[in-house]
Amino acid sequence: MALEESHVRRAAHLARLAVSDDQATGFVDDLSRILDMVDQLQAIDTEGVSPLAHPLDATQRLRADEVTETNQRDIFQRCAPAVENGLYLVPRVVE
Amino acid sequence: MHDKTLTQLAASLKSGEFSSRELTAHFLQKIEKADSKLNSFITVTGEQALKQAEAADNARAAGETGILTGIPLALKDIFCTRDVKTSCGSRMLDNFIAPYDATVVEKLNAAGTISLGKTNMDEFAMGSSNENSHYGPVKNPWDLTAVPGGSSGGSAAAVAAGLVPAAMGTDTGGSIRQPAAFCGITGLKPTYGRVSRYGMIAYASSLDQAGPMARSAEDCAHLMNVIAGHDVRDSTSVARGVPDYTDTLNAPLSGLKIGLPKEYFGDGLDPDVESAVREAVKVYESLGATVREVSLPHTHYAIPAYYVIAPAEASSNLSRFDGVRFGHRCKDPVDLIDLYKRSRAEGFGEEVKRRILIGTHTLSEGFFDAYYTKAQKVRRLIRQDFLDAFEDVDVLMGPASPTPAFDLGAKKDPVSMYLQDIYTIAVNLAGIPGISVPAGLAGGRPVGLQILGTHFAEAQLLNVAHQYQQATDWHLQLPAFAEEYA
Amino acid sequence: MQWETVIGLEVHVQLATRSKIFSGASTGFGAEANTQACAVDLGLPGTLPVLNEQAVAMAVQFGLAVHSEIAEVSVFDRKNYFYADLPKGYQTSQMYHPIVGPGEVEITLEDGTNKRIRIHHAHLEEDAGKSLHEDFMGMTGIDLNRAGTPLLEIVSEPDMRSAKEAAAYLKAIHSIVTYLGISDGNMAEGSMRCDVNVSVRPKGQEAFGTRAEIKNVNSFRFVERAIAFEVERQIELIEDGGSVVQETRLFDPERDETRSMRTKEEANDYRYFPCPDLLPVVLDEAYLDHLRGQLPELPADKRARFQNELGLSAYDASVLSASREMAEFFEEVHHVCGDAKQAANWVQGELAGALNRENLSITNSPISARQLGELVSRVVDDTINGKAAKQVFQALWNGQGDNADAIIESKGLKQVTDTGAIEAMIDQVIAESPAQVAQYRDAEPDKRGKMIGYFVGQVMKASRGTANPQQVNGVLKAKLDALL
Incomplete structure (x- = not known):
């Protein structure tokens, strides 16, 4: 499956990565080679094989519905780039 | 002190030969003297370490000690540490101080160990050479022009150089075993789910696993006794009893059935690496093991499958680094999209971006089934290869890496770098444990013998590795660098 | 032309758990900003989710109440997109294997007849935080207290044919979740939120028309009004030779209209894949029986x-x-x-x-x-x-x-039923009303019934309202008739 520059640009947008024109060209090269390598997978017959998402066949353990956390806002917000009145600030979002 | 194993140091602390404070000060001095040449640490926490050491000495005086009380260690900078920067090798987290300790760190602290600092790594654990760190590459103490391997390169180099007796690493596709091999130390990747991932910054959640890196299998067994076990904060951690890994170290190996996967001895394997590994296998035969060839037919599909699954998970795991709640934020964003795009473009390095883009692309509409679903099916086949092999043999052996450590800057093309992990990556896809032990030198650079076992066979792997280390002394050899800065 | 409206609803119900779906932070409403957002809710590096058993139980209870098949194995997926109030850059949801399978809800229409609305599925997911657009130095403020609150998203089949049916369906869901006690159903506080899919088609046509999704329809009244507006808009558009565009629209209750949300995002691609931090949820028959036994x-x-x-x-x-x-x-x-x-x-x-x-x-x-x-x-x-x-x-x-x-x-309101007391009061009233008694006596027999009312009133007054009116009536009639 050939990779176009438009694919890279679309992925960069979805992943919210600023990519310059030069960088985009470089990524098209790199990613094309990586995907060529990945395309070897198509050679394997996987008819009837179910996908494996976790290496162990374990099942989800459930947590009791208890409040175990206390307010640590001040500590958590020490590493925040911008806060005001306990809120995280971002550029104005227009709905 | 630098040439002693963690086990020996623990005995000396117990006998009162020296205090933890003396031991800690000794290693801090070594780091101070030597690490400018290696760049194996991102953060050194000397003051805190000395305080911890004093507390350990006091605990010892009060008789409240475990085996590892007062032993200095280092942590890969992927483990969150309360009040100490956790960068994950990235500019994105250059200012990040976690408000909590990772479970592994909590357990090590509770066992009385001392943290000397946080070791260098490939950014977000993505890399096989430690050249992808925001903090610069790490040098291999066996040859400063060589890479230490990655992504736990800082941990491996620091242990090999005698800057610290042991360190914690993480392994997503070989990131403990390959640097352990390149630096001539012992590194264990446990079974997926054996060690908690809580507080360990995720690269690829279904593959990541923490493990010990030290001078010997016995050292690793002591560390496993501390870090292994169920954690209610990690849904993927396994609720299963943890044995005392030191109990079975001396079990005899007569009758041990060793399988040599023929795919691990094919094209691209350095002949010196191959002969070192075959020599090691002979040692096992002399210890009473039997050897046979086995096949893991899907081996060559492990790298392609991994480079779909790992980047897909990474692309999602790394979305939280958005410049809003923590981490790097660009200057003067004009709007939210600009904030995201520039913060992330500035915060992440090239390899991380490459993997985010690959993962985003392969998960996107129209490509998902052909890449992601296909890779997951192949993943099942790869796991089945191992399960089938373990029907016939107890352990598998082969090289940890096709070559010894390569030169810094030697692998510019990402794909040729990826192919380095040909012998380690399938193990993560299958979730089984693997250990790399030093088994000789090739061109003056260490060779690692990789031993693989079935799920939860850590005790067996440590036993098998320990018996080899009782019969040989490759693991005790130190690079000249370590002596130079002794 | 005769048009038929086709409506499907996606109802988000906040489950009334004490703690969040994947963390031990409180779900309480109205706390100070970000004081109930713990490290997991904030998506801090290294944190991991662990599933709340009560959220699972509540989803299952809903499924049992609407006669759904409960999935033996359900799986959490990640829905990937960036938004300011979505801390991890993905929402943990269930795309491919939801916990609650197809079911049905019976609604009662105005004419008293019942109609079955099919449920396509219901799945568990985590709520996002809130963006506050009041001016914080020209910035938007993010409060993540709500992030991680468990949601059950209930997706109906497009079985409703009028705004009234849609409102009745929403009420039925509301009443089921409040009966089960799995949600407080408080729409004003956002405990229940609704997106509406609306399309129109010529009556008799089988194929569906192009639908618009209306977001933010958060009261029973708004559902009716939003649909009414949207149906009219779509019919007008088609009759004027245009065509409906498949899009997301926002209901504005103040202007009573829906409008396109063009600004929000170009084509989304959520890149769903199974969440590697969570394992498959497996429920056995014994567990379901246990919950079935507890259904109210x-x-x-x-x-x-x-x-x-x-x-x-x-x-x-x-x-x-x-x-x-x-x-x-x-x-x-x-x-x-x-x-x-x-x-x-x-x-x-x-x-x-x-x-x-x-x-x-x-x-x-x-x-x-x-x-x-x-x-x-x-x-x-x-x-x-x-x-x-x-x-x-x-x-x-x-x-x-x-x-x-x-x-x-x-x-002293106790009714007097003592015949003696009542008779005494009646005797007194008759004695004190000679003129009325005379009128009664002289009246035609069929008029007398009406005239007795005066005497009853007087007796009740005398008893300060406590006499039994039927008893008074009976005794009075007998006594007056005896005077004839």
Whole structure:
């Protein structure tokens, strides 16, 4: 499956990565080679094989519905780039 | 002190030969003297370490000690540490101080160990050479022009150089075993789910696993006794009893059935690496093991499958680094999209971006089934290869890496770098444990013998590795660098 | 041309767990910003989710209540997109293997007939935080207290054909989740939110028209108004030669219109894949049986029982079973007084009227169900008459007494049924009303019935309202007729 520059640009947008024109060209090269390598997978017959998402066949353990956390806002917000009145600030979002 | 194993140091602390404070000060001095040449640490926490050491000495005086009380260690900078920067090798987290300790760190602290600092790594654990760190590459103490391997390169180099007796690493596709091999130390990747991932910054959640890196299998067994076990904060951690890994170290190996996967001895394997590994296998035969060839037919599909699954998970795991709640934020964003795009473009390095883009692309509409679903099916086949092999043999052996450590800057093309992990990556896809032990030198650079076992066979792997280390002394050899800065 | 409307609803219900779906932070509403957002909710590096058992149980209870198949294995997926109030850059949801499979809900239409609306599936997911657009130095503020609150998203089939049906369906869902106690159903606080898919097609055509999705439709009234507007817009558009675009629209309750959300995001691609931090949720038959055994009586069953066993009218049964609070109140009144019809009359009459006047909900009623039940039982056992009962009700409402008996006692409202006492009062009234007695005597026999009212009034007055009116009537008639 050939990779176009438009694919890279679309992925960069979805992943919210600023990519310059030069960088985009470089990524098209790199990613094309990586995907060529990945395309070897198509050679394997996987008819009837179910996908494996976790290496162990374990099942989800459930947590009791208890409040175990206390307010640590001040500590958590020490590493925040911008806060005001306990809120995280971002550029104005227009709905 | 630098040439002693963690086990020996623990005995000396117990006998009162020296205090933890003396031991800690000794290693801090070594780091101070030597690490400018290696760049194996991102953060050194000397003051805190000395305080911890004093507390350990006091605990010892009060008789409240475990085996590892007062032993200095280092942590890969992927483990969150309360009040100490956790960068994950990235500019994105250059200012990040976690408000909590990772479970592994909590357990090590509770066992009385001392943290000397946080070791260098490939950014977000993505890399096989430690050249992808925001903090610069790490040098291999066996040859400063060589890479230490990655992504736990800082941990491996620091242990090999005698800057610290042991360190914690993480392994997503070989990131403990390959640097352990390149630096001539012992590194264990446990079974997926054996060690908690809580507080360990995720690269690829279904593959990541923490493990010990030290001078010997016995050292690793002591560390496993501390870090292994169920954690209610990690849904993927396994609720299963943890044995005392030191109990079975001396079990005899007569009758041990060793399988040599023929795919691990094919094209691209350095002949010196191959002969070192075959020599090691002979040692096992002399210890009473039997050897046979086995096949893991899907081996060559492990790298392609991994480079779909790992980047897909990474692309999602790394979305939280958005410049809003923590981490790097660009200057003067004009709007939210600009904030995201520039913060992330500035915060992440090239390899991380490459993997985010690959993962985003392969998960996107129209490509998902052909890449992601296909890779997951192949993943099942790869796991089945191992399960089938373990029907016939107890352990598998082969090289940890096709070559010894390569030169810094030697692998510019990402794909040729990826192919380095040909012998380690399938193990993560299958979730089984693997250990790399030093088994000789090739061109003056260490060779690692990789031993693989079935799920939860850590005790067996440590036993098998320990018996080899009782019969040989490759693991005790130190690079000249370590002596130079002794 | 005759048009037919086709509607499907996606209802997001916040589950009433104490802690969040994947963390131990509180779900309480109204706390100070970000004080209930823990490290997991904030998506801090290295943190991991662990699933809340109560969220699972509540989803299953809903599934059982709507006769769904519960998935033996359900899986959490990540829905990847960036938004300021989405901390991890993905929402943990269930795309491919939801916990609740196809089911159905019965709704009652205005003409009293019932209709089945099919549920496509319902899945568990985590709520996002909130963006606050008040001016913070020209910035938007993010509060993540709500992030991680468990949501059950209930997706219907496009089975509704009018705005009224859609509103009835939403009410039915509301009543099921509140009956089950899995949500407080408070739409004003966002505990229940609704997206509406609307399309129109020429009557008789089988293929669906192009649909628009209307977001932010967060009250029963808005559902009707948003659909009404949207249907009209789509029909007008098509009749003018245009065509409906598949898009997301926002309902603006102030202007009573829907408008396109073009600004929000170009084509999304959520890149769903199984969440590697969570394992498959496996539920066995024993677990389902256990929850099945704990299910309360549901609205539809309650309605049927009210009608069939208590003999209420279809209308009364439907009103009294609409909400769990109303039904529980009524049942307590009935339990105390023992007369279903009287209980229904009082709850829907005097009580509903008073609550309405003061804009109170049944849960805030100043009169408790026990108090009302005691009052009604005094009516049922003839201790007081209807008029006195209203006085007692008013006194209870105003807090002038704890229970009906005390008020009856203190106000002397006990009905006089002692024949001797009544006869004495009647004799006195007759003695004091010679003119009226004469009129009565001279009147045509068929007019006399009406004229007796005067004497009854006088006797009741003399008894200060406590005489039993039927008894007074009977005795008076006999005494007056004896004078003829």
